[in-house]
Structures are given as C-alpha cells and as structure tokens.
Amino acid sequence: MRKAEYVHGKFDLENTTKAKRTFFNYFAGKTKEKQEQDISNNYGNWFSTLQYLKKIIPKNTIFDEVDDDFIKKIRHYFDNVARTKSDLPLCQNSKYSYFNKFKAAVRSAFDEGYLSSINYASNIKSFEQAESQREYLTFDELQSLAKAECKYDVLKRAFLFSCLSGLRWSDINTLVWNEVRDEGEISKINFSQEKTEGVEYLYISAQARELLGERQDQTDRVFRGLKYGM
Numbered sequence: 001m002r003k004a005e006y007v008h009g010k011f012d013l014e015n016t017t018k019a020k021r022t023f024f025n026y027f028a029g030k031t032k033e034k035q036e037q038d039i040s041n042n043y044g045n046w047f048s049t050l051q052y053l054k055k056i057i058p059k060n061t062i063f064d065e066v067d068d069d070f071i072k073k074i075r076h077y078f079d080n081v082a083r084t085k086s087d088l089p090l091c092q093n094s095k096y097s098y099f100n101k102f103k104a105a106v107r108s109a110f111d112e113g114y115l116s117s118i119n120y121a122s123n124i125k126s127f128e129q130a131e132s133q134r135e136y137l138t139f140d141e142l143q144s145l146a147k148a149e150c151k152y153d154v155l156k157r158a159f160l161f162s163c164l165s166g167l168r169w170s171d172i173n174t175l176v177w178n179e180v181r182d183e184g185e186i187s188k189i190n191f192s193q194e195k196t197e198g199v200e201y202l203y204i205s206a207q208a209r210e211l212l213g214e215r216q217d218q219t220d221r222v223f224r225g226l227k228y229g230m
Helices: 002-007 021-035 040-053 068-081 092-111 138-145 153-165 169-173 206-212
Strands: 181-182 184-192 199-204
Touching: 021 040, 021 092, 040 068, 040 092, 068 092, 138 153, 153 169, 153 199, 153 206, 184 206
Parallel strands: none
Antiparallel strands: 181 184, 184 199
C-alpha cells in the first residue's frame, strides 16, 4: 500500500524512475496513442509536432530537466525558428496547434506523475489562434480536378465526394457501409458527426453515390485505405 501511495504521490515524493524517462520518447508514445485511436486529423497534428520537436529537443532530455525555461525555449522555437517544408515561418494557427500539442503532453506528464509538483504547461501562455480563411473551389476548378490524375484513387474519390456532399474529412474517413442507405434510386447517409457527436442524415446525389463504389460488408470503411498523410 505504501508503494502504491508513493507512486501516486500521496506523500509529495518524487517518482525518480519516471523523472528519468526522456520527454521525447514520452511524446512519441502519446503520438502513437493518437494514431491507434484513429482520430486522423488529431494524429496528423501530433505527428507534425513530433517532427518539429525532433529538431529542438535532444533525445536524451529527461523529465528532471523540464521546467519553465524548457517550455519557453519550445515556445520561442515555434514562434521564431521553426520553418515549413517550403522554408517559410509557421503561420499563426500552426504555432497555436503545435505548441498546444506540446503543452498537452506536458500537462499529461504532470497528471501521470512524470513531473514532481508543478504543471509547467500552465505557466506559459499559448499562442493566439488566428481567424481561419475559408477557401472554396469554383465550378470550373472542380471540373478540372475531376479530370486530373491522382496518385491515390481513394483520395480523389473521397475529395470529390466531400465537394458533392459537404461532409468534412473526419466524417468521410470514418464512414462505414451500414451508414449508407440505398432506397431504390435514392441514397442517403446516416451518421454521427465526429466533431459534434450529433446524429445526422444526408441525401446524396446519384453522382455522389457512384463515387462510393460497390457496397461492401456493413462494418467496412467506405473509403478503405484513405490516410491523412496522402
């Protein structure tokens, strides 16, 4: 019982075993958890954050070394140093997303006993989130894309289906065949939105139904093989 109480910090004693674990491996483990949960968009953000952290956090950095200066160093990196693949500074929303994923990991580490008695993530202010500018395609642009070659057929079909149905990525990625109802010449989709968790139904056109392909087993994903990384 004393050992269990010690692990859970009842006596405010530091768990030295956990304190010696490396932060990088811990973050990589959290990223893998997101992948296994199949929350694709969320996993993509964690994975991108991991790639940036590789460039700033030495792999042998342990939780004993995590403090306010460590958090400030990461914030400064995202704000002033990190660059995109096109060698451009990160946009405001990327800074907001990546730094928040980093802070979420620090907060989780504190909750799990890897940090002694201070949640350092709460001491450093996050970035402000910029207002998103919504882009759209004209009819002619969509026609051009429909005729264009694409390396991944499933990605092209899912994208065009999104344009015709208005469904967001997360709902298309998790769509399964028992949510697709064919009633004669009419087709509709019954689904629970991942973002709002509300139950919805949506009538779709014959052209949109054609993009779904032939019906498979009820529990199969409609767009099987679709991956966020595409």
